Amino acid sequence: xxxxxxxxxxxxxxxxxxxxxxxxxxxxxxxxxxxxxxxxxxxxxxxxxxxxxxxxxxxxxxxxxxxxxxxxxxxxxxxxxxxxxxxxxxxxxxxxxxxxxxxxxxxxxxxxxxxxxxxxxxxxxxxxxxxxxxxxxxxxxxxxxxxxxxxxxxxxxxxxxxxxxxxxxxxxxxxxxxxxxxxxxxxxxxxxxxxxxxxxxxxxxxxxxxxxxxxxxxxxxxxxxxxxxxxxxxxxxxxxxxxxxxxxxxxxxxxxxxxxxxxxxxxxxxxxxxxxxxxxxxxxxxxxxxxxxxxxxxxxxxxxxxxxxxxxxxxxxxxxxxxxxxxxxxxxxxxxxxxxxxxxx
Numbered sequence: 453x454x455x456x457x458x459x460x461x462x463x464x465x466x467x468x469x470x471x472x473x474x475x476x477x478x479x480x481x482x483x484x485x486x487x488x489x490x491x492x493x494x495x496x497x498x499x500x501x502x503x504x505x506x507x508x509x510x511x512x513x514x515x516x517x518x519x520x521x522x523x524x525x526x527x528x529x530x531x532x533x534x535x536x537x538x539x540x541x542x543x544x545x546x547x548x549x550x551x552x553x554x555x556x557x558x559x560x561x562x563x564x565x566x567x568x569x570x571x572x573x574x575x576x577x578x579x580x581x582x583x584x585x586x587x588x589x590x591x592x593x594x595x596x597x598x599x600x601x602x603x604x605x606x607x608x609x610x611x612x613x614x615x616x617x618x619x620x621x622x623x624x625x626x627x628x629x630x631x632x633x634x635x636x637x638x639x640x641x642x643x644x645x646x647x648x649x650x651x652x653x654x655x656x657x658x659x660x661x662x663x664x665x666x667x668x669x670x671x672x673x674x675x676x677x678x679x680x681x682x683x684x685x686x687x688x689x690x691x692x693x694x695x696x697x698x699x700x701x702x703x704x705x706x707x708x709x710x711x712x713x714x715x716x717x718x719x720x721x722x723x724x725x726x727x728x729x730x731x732x733x734x735x736x737x738x739x740x741x742x743x744x745x746x747x748x749x750x751x752x753x754x755x756x757x758x759x760x761x762x763x764x765x766x767x768x769x770x771x772x773x774x775x776x777x778x779x780x781x782x783x784x785x786x787x788x789x790x791x792x793x794x795x796x797x
Contacts, residue, residue: 454778482527494533516769517597530592533782540597544615546574563721632669663690670695691744721772725750736764754788
């Protein structure tokens, strides 16, 4: 049914408007009267549970940052079967993001280009929402992804991240330092070790007992991936997320004119699969077994999740597949994964 709805209706709507409509439904599903019923249909089998970052995750599969930018859909996404919801990216200073249109589908590639620009109402507002979600009772694991405010110079980035970390770390099950979005000028430069090292040290100190992870770009050279993974281990970070969206436009089947019309931004979805898997393997080769590695990029099926787990991922996240698979995507993933991993007679 969702495939027909997407083909006949949703693909002809502005992607950001369609996302807003879908998100309204997700918020309704988060209401207690609906969430308990929905959960009966989506609850993962207990065999999929994962313990990491000091928490037990109902399954390895969760929602990547970017889908729930404000922390408005935590309960609803949990009811739909996602074991964890990473909200954000949140900035210390509220900001509207880039001008619309800023979200574009590449349907033949099952991909999306976005240049949202960290649109959010700021760390203080996010803290209120996450606090409310935590008080409501049953919920998924909550990750909070923080980034640099656009109006803040790169030289002042550490203080800006610290403002967010101080407000949000006490409410997060884990905190993510995003230095890899392509849509904030200068942000990816923070992946250079001489800038990344003091930034991560400062955020880790501010976060206290909350596990801290760093999120990296797929466009880094392999050697740079290895160096950042080594730095994360050396600093005692809890984990690393690989990867963010890519600037690459290689090997797309969507017509060049459509891709060119979409313009700048990060590409996510199926075309990112191969590179995300490569980066995962590089990271896992550099870190100890207990170090949490979250794999993101090009994941759409239970088989994709299983492939990431076998390649060394601790957890796996998705985003773009939700647009193409619909609201019961997590349920499909968890059932497929349970079937793959079920012991054979």
